[in-house]
Structure formats: C-alpha cells, structure tokens
Amino acid sequence: MRESRDFDTMFKEWYRPFFYFAYRYVKNEEVCRDIVSETFEVLWQNYDRITPSTAKSYLLSVLRARCVDYLRRQHVHDHYIQYIAELNDTFFEEGGMEEADRRVVMVRNGMEKLTPYNRHILEECYIHRKKYKEVAEDLGVSVAAVHKNIVKALRILRKELRQG
Template sequence: MKKAHSLVKNCCEKSVFSKLHQRYAKDLHDFIYYKFGEEHNPKDKVQEAFLKLWENCKKIVPGKAKSYLFSVANNTTLNVIKHKKVVLNYELNFKQKNSDNQDPQFVLEEKEYLDKYQIAISNLTEEKRVAFLLNRVEGKKHKEIAEILGISKKAVEKRIYTALEQLRKEIEGI
C-alpha cells in the first residue's frame, strides 16, 4: 500500500479512500470494541472516524491515515465516556442536593451555573476538552494523559491551562 500511495498526496481520491476503508475498518472496529466494549457503538465510531478523515482528506497523506483514524476513534469514544460521566455526576449531585431540602434559590443558581459549565466545556476544542476532563473528571496525572493521547507532558499542561483560562472567561467564579 505504501508504494502505491507514495505518489498520492492526500486521501481525497475515491479509490485511495476506499482502499483505506477496506484495509482499516475492521481493525478499527475491533480496537474500539476491545478497548471500550459494545455499549460505545464501535461501528458508529468507525464511521465517525472515516467521516472525519474524509472531511480532512486534503490534510492527511495515506501513510498517516491509519494513526489518524485510530486517534479520532479513540478520542471520540473517550469524549463520549467523559460526557456520560459528567452527566452522571451532575445527576447524582443534583439529586443529593435536592434531597437536602436546600433553598430553592440556591438550587436554581446551581443549576444555572452547571448549565453554563456544560456549555463552556462543549465550547472547548476537542484537544483541550479531552485533556481537561481526563485530568479533572478522571483524576489522571499529566504524565498519564500524555501517554494516553500520545503527546508530550508539556502539551498536556498547556491544553489544561488554556482550557482553564477559557472556562474562567466564560464562567464567572471558577
């Protein structure tokens, strides 16, 4: 495949894209299935990864397509997991606080704050959001995050720092 595609500069050609799909779709599905399980819809993640590849086909050379696909599928799945955990934590905290007979004004303000927080989190770039949530929700250290994402520890620190800056700007009081 490398020799055939060494002259091809990107993945936009239909035959190149088709060959990439034939070659990597099953491996990508199995990777997501083995790593995260069936409940995270590995078929959907494969389709999302290939859609992302097609959207960015001019930027990706065929030799880098495999790692791009696996990174996108992995990160997409991690984002879904992190989002589910945030939602679950919110629901648990909300139920616990409502059962404490708290002041309704406080409960309303808290809900508004959490809504702002959710919107601010969704406004972060994927890279910042993943690093931030791995650190704050999962409690992972910068070094662990760097290993998971395949980037340097400094890059992780910068992503988390800039995510915090952006969140502080969007939400008063963090």
C-alpha cells in the first residue's frame, strides 16, 4: 500500500463494520472503539508491508486477536474482583476481625520463640520478600543453610498455630 489515500478509504469503509464485529465479542462501545482504533494503528505501522488485497483479512485477524486478549484480561480482572469481594465478606463477617487479631497474636508469639537468627532469615524472606540467594549472600552462608533455617522457623510457627 503506497498511498495514504488508500489508508483513509479503508478506514472510512471498514471502521463501522469492524466496530460491530468487535462489539459482538466485547459488548462495550468505548472498549470497541479503542480496539478498532488500535487495529488501524497496526495497519498504519505496517503500511508499507501490507498489500491492499490482504489488508482486510489481516486487520480482521488482528481485531479478533485484540478482542480475545481483552476478554481474557477482563476475565482475570473479574475473577480478582470476585475473590476480593469474597475475602472482604469473610473477613468482615461477625467475628472475622477478632479471628484475624487472634491469628496475628499467635504468629507474634511464635516469632518470639524463634532464635534471633531464624527470625531474621524468616523476616528477610517473607516480610522483605528477598530470595534465599540474596539472604544467603547478605549473611555469608549457603542457600541450603537459609532454606534449613526457614524450614525450622516455619515448623515452630506451625506448631504454635496448632496449639493456639
């Protein structure tokens, strides 16, 4: 495709049918407008490599893929929202706050029973989100030693939580 007039013609001719095609999947006008515009942007970016005879089928495949991608992301988003809602419902049920407070106290009691070295390793890995390798380098020990201390600390915490 050489002429920008060709692009303009395609845009004017295909925008509406592409919009309705996307709407069959997505069912949201604003999102459909964005997806169709992004699809034409792909055409513009690849303008010199696409022939007019293959442009429509190429754009329809791009459009379909973008609709499916949007639906996948929306599906994940919806599941996350549902999970958070269920989590909040469970947490705020009668006694939920008290149960959470009780568990926090039990974990703190368990942490107090750890040696300072075990507690430090556990905090670095679980609170500060460091990898075993990072903690091992910081302490000058092997990754296996960090792993061994984590296992030991978690065993003590599990025991404390079962007793509580």
